[in-house]
Amino acid sequence: MSGEEEASFDPREHQHLRYNPLRDSWVLVSAHRMKRPWAGQVEKPPEEHIPRHDPCNPLCPGNTRANGEVNPDYDSTFVFENDFPALQPDAPDPGSYQHPLFQFKAARGVCKVMCFHPWSDVTVPLMKKHEVVKVIDKWTELVDELGTTYPWVQIFENKGAMMGCSNPHPHCQVWASNFLPNEPALSDRCQRAYYQKHGEPLLLQYAKQEAEKKDRVVVESSDWLAVVPYWATWPYQTLLLPRRHILRISDLTTDEREGLADIMKRLLTKYDNLFEVSFPYSMGWHEWQTEEGTDGGKD
Template structure:
């Protein structure tokens, strides 16, 4: 009779539950041993000019719609020249069949430049410059949130994530409806509070801080973890250590601490494969607009970071096949990813911390 094999997360496939999205992810860490003969990504663009008058995001440049950017010296926000949402779109009208439904979708889309220089990214900015970005995020969230129920701040960084312009920037889409992800997180967090008596992500952050195996970074006000249910290889979740529902509710100290921990995390990301690390990130806070008058204590503010790189700067994770037709699957455990990120230096490989001296 063969001896019973004990379960090892890094060796044996298993499913993990994501309570925030109410879905499962298949973890198959042994697949990292397989040879790779798939697509190889090209390295990010190097030697980016600090200012290019033909780059529509640069100070003084003319954009596609004919507008000329001011000679901004900090952050700069403008209305997207090709918005996915517009405030005055007409109603689609009643559906003539239950399988062919449509509803109205109105909103605004903005672009926010982080810095006037094109050859810089968030981890290469000073803490003060990152803090200015956070303050502008909070201001936009408050302003647009007075009208719209959902304000989505997101950054796509790198060509691998579909960003063709290297200038440091993000987008803000405010919508007249709660998008799918917001609806799911609204439901799961509300149900968790009702069942367990505490906000889901507040309890989760305390659990990860106590157990430490998936903890990447922490400071007085914030935690960064690779979530137990992570899908992307080096996915992280950025959480406040106190109960706070929206960006605009952060104190001055929390904003300073956020700037610090964001910079530390993003330096680790770049240091992992010594490349400007691509990712999609975004903030999820409590709904706004008409929801401002509701009890949103089930929400905990958080940011998701979804980086695609898996084995190196040139090998990424593809969400295809099984992931699209069955369920999400990942090729290393959250604990393995957290350990690699945790052990990386926090000084950027290009500067050794020189950004703080600018």
């Protein structure tokens, strides 16, 4: 700057790019735009009157689902094959002849639905800790079971109609596939490259750094750390990390599973309290791909 001293950089005032090491990409941050006047639409809290048991809800105990099957009178978690699965284990092979601009290949797998609780009017932050532990235990069973056949098992939950959830009953989905989806494949390449260069797992080092800085920590415990990631692109985005190097959910100790249940409840309760509503969200559990998995029994 001619005749003047150059202004010092302040990340809270000056636009800049932040690196996302899990995607090898850059995110534009323009924090100063938070000061602009807001005249946008403000939504009223939804009026939710969800019955504890709805005789018409296909996820409730004892009710009949779309395929005619009747749910058992379950009193904890309940898992069943998705009645409208995106992946099926016996899909035919599309063949090998392809134009380079019109490529396709076999996609096989299974899709399961897992109910967290028999009551429709509860969510994870409203469940008791031991009930959330049972959810985590069932996740572990499913990952171990499906991982013997498929290289990738994805646990995810979309909560709330705003996030595309078609049923208010507390539940998630578990998809197993004969392929590694784009996002975990990219994250896997980035983490492998980081380890080869630095000799330490990327997310383990990141958790240590965030725990020291304390700038973006939302909630923490002796075993877990929830932060707003440095490279966040979504409002109120959080990343939940273990404090030690854990590859798979089945590697968690009993204490770590209980700690995971506790920090999930605490984190999601903060969301509910902040917005004074049962907060809608999308959640996904990422872990190391299953080395034992095959392509679903097909060549």
